[in-house]
Amino acid sequence: MPFYPLNENNILDYLQQRPALKDFFPADAPVAIREVGDGNLNFVYIIENQDDPENAMVIKQALPYLRVLGESWPLTQERARYEAQALQEHNKYAPGLAPELYDFDDEMSTIAMEYLGKHAIMRKPMVAREKFPRFAEHISSFLARTLYFTSDYYLSGPEKKLLQAKFVNEELRKLQEDFVYTNPYKESEENNWNPLVDDEVQAVRADTALKLEIAAMKNSYMNHAEALIHADLHTGSIMLNQEDTRVIDPEFAFFGPMGYDIGAVLQNLVLNYLSHYGHTPDPEARADYQAWVLETIREIWNQFAAKFDALWAENARPDSELMPLGYWDYPDGQEAFAAYRQRTIQHILEETAGHGGVKFLRRMMGVVSVWDISSIEDPAKRAVAERAAIHIGKRWLMERKAISSIDDLIGIVQEETKDIVV
Amino acid sequence: MPFYPLNENNILDYLQQRPALKDFFPADAPVAIREVGDGNLNFVYIIENQDDPENAMVIKQALPYLRVLGESWPLTQERARYEAQALQEHNKYAPGLAPELYDFDDEMSTIAMEYLGKHAIMRKPMVAREKFPRFAEHISSFLARTLYFTSDYYLSGPEKKLLQAKFVNEELRKLQEDFVYTNPYKESEENNWNPLVDDEVQAVRADTALKLEIAAMKNSYMNHAEALIHADLHTGSIMLNQEDTRVIDPEFAFFGPMGYDIGAVLQNLVLNYLSHYGHTPDPEARADYQAWVLETIREIWNQFAAKFDALWAENARPDSELMPLGYWDYPDGQEAFAAYRQRTIQHILEETAGHGGVKFLRRMMGVVSVWDISSIEDPAKRAVAERAAIHIGKRWLMERKAISSIDDLIGIVQEETKDIVV
Numbered sequence: 051m052p053f054y055p056l057n058e059n060n061i062l063d064y065l066q067q068r069p070a071l072k073d074f075f076p077a078d079a080p081v082a083i084r085e086v087g088d089g090n091l092n093f094v095y096i097i098e099n100q101d102d103p104e105n106a107m108v109i110k111q112a113l114p115y116l117r118v119l120g121e122s123w124p125l126t127q128e129r130a131r132y133e134a135q136a137l138q139e140h141n142k143y144a145p146g147l148a149p150e151l152y153d154f155d156d157e158m159s160t161i162a163m164e165y166l167g168k169h170a171i172m173r174k175p176m177v178a179r180e181k182f183p184r185f186a187e188h189i190s191s192f193l194a195r196t197l198y199f200t201s202d203y204y205l206s207g208p209e210k211k212l213l214q215a216k217f218v219n220e221e222l223r224k225l226q227e228d229f230v231y232t233n234p235y236k237e238s239e240e241n242n243w244n245p246l247v248d249d250e251v252q253a254v255r256a257d258t259a260l261k262l263e264i265a266a267m268k269n270s271y272m273n274h275a276e277a278l279i280h281a282d283l284h285t286g287s288i289m290l291n292q293e294d295t296r297v298i299d300p301e302f303a304f305f306g307p308m309g310y311d312i313g314a315v316l317q318n319l320v321l322n323y324l325s326h327y328g329h330t331p332d333p334e335a336r337a338d339y340q341a342w343v344l345e346t347i348r349e350i351w352n353q354f355a356a357k358f359d360a361l362w363a364e365n366a367r368p369d370s371e372l373m374p375l376g377y378w379d380y381p382d383g384q385e386a387f388a389a390y391r392q393r394t395i396q397h398i399l400e401e402t403a404g405h406g407g408v409k410f411l412r413r414m415m416g417v418v419s420v421w422d423i424s425s426i427e428d429p430a431k432r433a434v435a436e437r438a439a440i441h442i443g444k445r446w447l448m449e450r451k452a453i454s455s456i457d458d459l460i461g462i463v464q465e466e467t468k469d470i471v472v
Numbered sequence: 473m474p475f476y477p478l479n480e481n482n483i484l485d486y487l488q489q490r491p492a493l494k495d496f497f498p499a500d501a502p503v504a505i506r507e508v509g510d511g512n513l514n515f516v517y518i519i520e521n522q523d524d525p526e527n528a529m530v531i532k533q534a535l536p537y538l539r540v541l542g543e544s545w546p547l548t549q550e551r552a553r554y555e556a557q558a559l560q561e562h563n564k565y566a567p568g569l570a571p572e573l574y575d576f577d578d579e580m581s582t583i584a585m586e587y588l589g590k591h592a593i594m595r596k597p598m599v600a601r602e603k604f605p606r607f608a609e610h611i612s613s614f615l616a617r618t619l620y621f622t623s624d625y626y627l628s629g630p631e632k633k634l635l636q637a638k639f640v641n642e643e644l645r646k647l648q649e650d651f652v653y654t655n656p657y658k659e660s661e662e663n664n665w666n667p668l669v670d671d672e673v674q675a676v677r678a679d680t681a682l683k684l685e686i687a688a689m690k691n692s693y694m695n696h697a698e699a700l701i702h703a704d705l706h707t708g709s710i711m712l713n714q715e716d717t718r719v720i721d722p723e724f725a726f727f728g729p730m731g732y733d734i735g736a737v738l739q740n741l742v743l744n745y746l747s748h749y750g751h752t753p754d755p756e757a758r759a760d761y762q763a764w765v766l767e768t769i770r771e772i773w774n775q776f777a778a779k780f781d782a783l784w785a786e787n788a789r790p791d792s793e794l795m796p797l798g799y800w801d802y803p804d805g806q807e808a809f810a811a812y813r814q815r816t817i818q819h820i821l822e823e824t825a826g827h828g829g830v831k832f833l834r835r836m837m838g839v840v841s842v843w844d845i846s847s848i849e850d851p852a853k854r855a856v857a858e859r860a861a862i863h864i865g866k867r868w869l870m871e872r873k874a875i876s877s878i879d880d881l882i883g884i885v886q887e888e889t890k891d892i893v894v
Contacts, residue, residue, distance in 0.1 A: 202694060207649045210694075211642035220633035227629045227793060236798050258808040265795050265812055272624060272632075272793065273697045371649060371694065373687050376658050386680040390687055 053127070053158055056111050058083045061095055064109075064160075070153040071162055074107060075099050092130075092301075096165055106165035107152060112301070113159075127159035129301040132219050134161050136303035139213075139278055140192075143199040147192040148297050166296055169289035173421050176285060176322045177329055179339040186349035188295035189288070189315060193350075194357035197308045200278035202372040203362050203394070210305075210371065214275060219304040223272070226281065226302065230409060231268035234416030235261060243415040246433035250440045251415045263447050264411075267404045274401075275305040283314040284420065285322065309401025312354060316347050317406035320442060320463055321413065321422050324435035327472045328426030344460050351402070351456035355395050362391050396454075403450035403459055410443025434472055441466045475549070475580055478533050480505045483517055486531075486582075492575040493584055496529060497521050514552075514723075518587055528587035529574060534723070535581075549581035551723040554641050556583050558725035561635075561700055562614075565621040569614040570719050588718055591711035595843050598707060598744045599751055601761040608771035610717035611710070611737060615772075616779035619730045622700035624794040625784050625816070632727075632793065636697060641726040645694070648703065648724065652831060653690035656838030657683060665837040668855035672862045673837045685869050686833075689826045696823075697727040705736040706842065707744065731823025734776060738769050739828035742864060742885055743835065743844050746857035749894045750848030766882050773824070773878035777817050784813050818876075825872035825881055832865025856894055863888045 056064055061083055065071045075081055079099040087094035092112050099105035112130040134154035141148055153162040172182070202210050234241055235255050243251045254260060280287070281302035289296045323343040330336040366387075368375050378387040413419050414436050423439070426432040445462045453459060478486055483505055487493045497503055501521040509516035514534050521527035534552040556576035563570055572586040594604070624632050656663055657677050665673045676682060702709070703724035711718045745765040752758040788809075790797050800809040835841050836858050845861070848854040867884045875881060 202691070207646045207694065208642040211640055211645065215637065215640045218633055218637045220630040223633065224629045232796055232799055236796075236801060238798075256802050256804065258804050258811065261799070261808060262812055262815065265799075269624070269794055272629065273695075275695045275697055372691055374654055374658075376660075377654055377683070377687075379658060380678050382678065382680050386683060389680065390684055393684065 055113060056093070056095065056109065056158075056160065058085065058095075061097065061109060064158070065097075068153055068155060068162070071107070074152070075105060079105070096167075098165065098167075103167060106167060108149070108163050108165045109160060110163070111158065111160045126221055128219070129222055130154070130159035130161055131156055132217060132222070132303055133299070133301035135216055136278065136280070136300035137161070137163065139200060139303075140196055140297065140300065144192045144195040144297075147188060147195075147295060148300075166289045166298075169291050169294065169296060172285040172288040172290055173318075173322075176319075176343075177325060177422055177425065179326070179330065179335065181339070181342050182290055182292065182295070182346075184293065185290060185295055186346050186353055188290070189297075190350050190353035190357055192295070192297050193308075193312055193315070193354050194361055197277040197279070197311065198358055198361045198365070200305075201276055201308070202370070204365055204367070204370055206367075206369040207371040213278070214305040217278065217304045219302070222302045223281075223304055227268065227272065229417050230412045231264060231271060234412040234414075235264060240417040241415055242417070242419075244429055244433050244436055246429055247414065247436045247440065250437055254411060254415065254440065254444070260444060260448065263404070264408055267401075267408050267447065270307050270401060271310060271405065272306075274307040276307050277305065278303055279306045279308065279311045280314075281306060281310060283311045285315075285318040286421075288315075307401045307405065308398050309403075310405040312351070312398065312402040313404070313406030314409060315350060316402065316459070317409045317443075317446075318420065318422075319343050319347050319350075320406075321410070321420050321435075321439060323463065324438050324467070325422035325426060327434045327438075327470060328423075328428065328431040331472075344463065348456050348460060351399070351459075355399075358395060358398075359391050363388075399453060399456070400450045403446040403453050406459075407443045407445070407447030407450065410439045410446065414440050414443070431472060434470060438466050438470065477535060478515070478517065478531065478580070478582065480507065480517075483519065483531060486580070487519075487584075490575055490577060490584070493529070496574070497527060501527065518589075520587065520589075525589060528589060530571070530585050530587045531582060532585070533580065533582045548643055550641070551644055552576070552581035552583055553578055554639060554644070554725055555721070555723035557638055558700065558702070558722035559583070559585065561622060561725075562618055562719065562722065566614045566617040566719075569610060569617075569717060570722075588711045588720075591713050591716065591718060594707040594710040594712055595740075595744075598741075598765075599747060599844055599847065601748070601752065601757065603761070603764050604712055604714065604717070604768075606715065607712060607717055608768050608775060610712070611719075612772050612775035612779055614717070614719050615730075615734055615737070615776050616783055619699040619701070619733065620780055620783045620787070622727075623698055623730075624792065626787055626789070626792050628789075628791040629793040635700065636727040639700065639726045641724070644724045645703075645726055649690065649694060651839050652834045653686060653693060656834040656836075657686060662839040663837055664839070664841075666851055666855050666858055668851055669836065669858045669862065672859055676833060676837065676862065676866070682866060682870065685826070686830055689823075689830050689869065692729050692823060693732060693827065694728075696729040698729050699727065700725055701728045701730065701733045702736075703728060703732060705733045707737075707740040708843075710737075729823045729827065730820050731825075732827045734773070734820065734824040735826070735828030736831060737772060738824065738881070739831045739865075739868075740842065740844075741765050741769050741772075742828075743832070743842050743857075743861060745885065746860050746889070747844035747848060749856045749860075749892060750845075750850065750853040753894075766885065770878050770882060773821070773881075777821075780817060780820075781813050785810075821875060821878070822872045825868040825875050828881075829865045829867070829869030829872065832861045832868065836862050836865070853894060856892060860888050860892065 082098050082100050084096050086096055092110050095109040097107055112127045114127055137151045150164040280300045287299045289298055323340050326336045423435055442463055504520050504522050506518050508518055514532050517531045519529055534549045536549055559573045575584040702722045709721045711720055745762050748758045845857055864885055
């Protein structure tokens with residue numbers, strides 16, 4: 051069957067052609083269809099049985115261009131396959147923390163998956179200061195499990211390489227290479243930034259020491275094939291409520307540095323923290339929510355580190371490639387294995403700081419900001435948050451090799467915001 | 473055509489079935505066939521026109537098991553494809569420094585290539601103290617050109633990833649993961665070592681600090697996808713004479729750290745240097761040859777570094793991924809670009825020391841030594857060389873982050889051999 055774009059009129063006929071989907075809705079159910087894609091890349095339909103809202107699914111179709119920039123920016127539809135493959139791995143290793151996958155149609159670049167009708171995209175409620183008490187627990191499990199089980203710390207060398215070979219993903223990786231690690235720091239027409247922080251932006255673009263470290267992180271992003279990373283794990287890729295958390299939209303997935311995913315989560319939380327200088331005029335309400343955000347950051351890292359270490363200690367196999375258990379089979383071997391795990395986790399923290407740091411900068415001077423910040427209407431208030439974000443980003447990046455715990459990264463956030471009066 | 477093993481009786485018929493090969497020899501030429509494979513993995517036939525020795529070719533066929541260990545060690549025949557693909561890249565970027573490729577037959581796992589009748593495998597003449605005055609010039613060009621042009625310093629992100637996707641090579645990489653970075657440092661039945669250095673070997677296997685660094689280098693080997701490396705570049709993979717140098721046998725090729733290839737060359741030269749404590753009793757002859765070896769090591773690195781820097785400065789493109797030229801387009805940008813090149817080359821030196829260091833150790837206590845050393849008949853004299861090799865290997869590895877030039881690595885060789893009296 052050749053490719054054609056789905057729409058509200060043809061999508062039910064499409065479902066009838068897919069064995070995994072055709073019996074999803076009762077024959078005479080009154081189904082409602084709506085298109086809700088608010089991302090940059092795809093069209094997303096929710097199909098719902100109006101008699102039974104639990105009976106619903108999401109259909110996501112990748113079109114052959116970048117939605118946000120229109121048909122002038124072509125993109126292959128391979129990304130639907132990468133998303134489907136990543137969802138499979140996420141469901142395998144972190145069941146309940148990603149939407150269930152019902153069907154993948156390679157020719158139509160279409161994925162059918164669980165509808166998360168009781169979940170909200172995390173970014174907006176965080177601007178409204180909603181707290182999510184189980185988020186740190188859930189996201190740290192998602193990170194620890196998806197990253198550990200797709201790394202050489204669990205897999206054998208050949209298993210890892212054969213899985214890696216399914217995630218070439220050269221086009222979407224190129225988008226991040228350009229829009230995270232390159233274009234924001236040079237003249238590039240799609241960049242935009244608040245004129246009130248122009249001094250900071252121009253300083254970044256002319257700061258050789260900083261640009262060498264950005265280049266080092268780009269090299270890590272491109273060539274440190276540590277685990278299957280989500281690679282776009284901002285708060286717009288997380289849907290949650292008070293009880294449940296799901297990570298969505300893994301079409302950027304490839305084998306890269308674990309710190310990129312963790313850094314994305316932590317850095318997006320800090321951007322939200324900063325956004326409340328604009329969104330939350332009441333100092334008490336602001337301080338209360340900001341304290342929750344920082345505590346969540348601390349918990350995410352500390353729980354990640356503990357879970358990752360425990361998963362590794364419990365699941366490492368005789369043929370796990372880094373390192374096979376027999377490598378530690380000598381009198382001091384168990385202490386050595388523990389030291390190896392701790393050294394690795396410390397390196398993940400360093401890369402978390404480095405990638406997170408770069409991502410602060412790109413959000414302030416590249417093609418896309420985040421809604422937390424861009425929705426601050428007063429440019430002067432927005433500049434307060436943006437200036438702090440640039441300072442924090444620089445320091446996370448430049449000081450990453452000296453960081454010994456998450457408290458150091460949180461300390462930088464506190465230092466760079468302690469004099470802010472709005 | 474299904475696979476069948478070639479032999480002296482059927483190989484001429486085989487040539488007739490290959491369009492690229494059938495007219496290679498004149499119809500009535502008296503051709504001689506001999507099998508000369510002395511490696512671990514393959515059968516190699518030389519086919520020669522006895523009336524015209526310039527009219528000759530090599531046919532190399534991969535069989536479905538590891539030759540050195542017999543049919544009990546199965547290996548897929550994919551390695552012939554990896555070798556053919558790597559030879560293509562080597563001929564593209566370093567023409568004249570690898571054998572010319574005539575034909576590749578995927579079904580038969582067979583490669584036809586230039587016969588190097590005037591070249592010798594480097595290992596043996598080096599034991600006989602033959603000097604090769606152009607070797608440093610040639611091998612440094614091979615390294616600089618094959619590594620630069622297959623890296624992100626030249627290619628765009630997508631170009632690199634699509635090339636990389638052709639070199640999954642999970643089986644041969646696993647061999648090196650096991651036999652270079654794992655098994656020698658633990659109990660493993662195939663290991664063998666000189667009982668006279670048993671104290672050193674046992675100390676390595678129980679040295680946690682050292683084993684953590686070996687694990688770090690294994691991680692680099694596996695996951696630092698820097699460039700298309702040869703991945704088996706010892707002096708048994710180099711054929712040369714006084715005028716000409718060719719790198720052969722790239723079936724292990726994959727995208728890994730540049731320092732692995734450079735470290736292999738330098739470390740094999742040092743092993744040869746050490747072997748003369750056994751092979752060359754005359755102190756003057758020994759000192760003379762050892763001085764040439766050390767000077768060659770210095771020249772290889774220094775010429776590599778200069779050539780790599782110049783290739784990069786001259787060939788970097790607007791879309792080279794690390795970094796696109798526009799990234800350096802600001803007032804201090806040219807100095808920054810030069811600093812980036814130098815920092816990268818310094819990191820290659822660090823990885824050269826690390827990978828080279830591990831490879832010293834594995835040759836002294838793993839499954840295969842090198843002929844330079846193993847051919848020393850007196851175990852006591854062999855132990856002199858082996859003990860020094862272990863000391864040098866440990867120091868290259870452990871001190872790699874403090875090394876600032878090739879002279880530091882050479883200095884370690886000199887320090888660890890200055891008290892040797894044989």
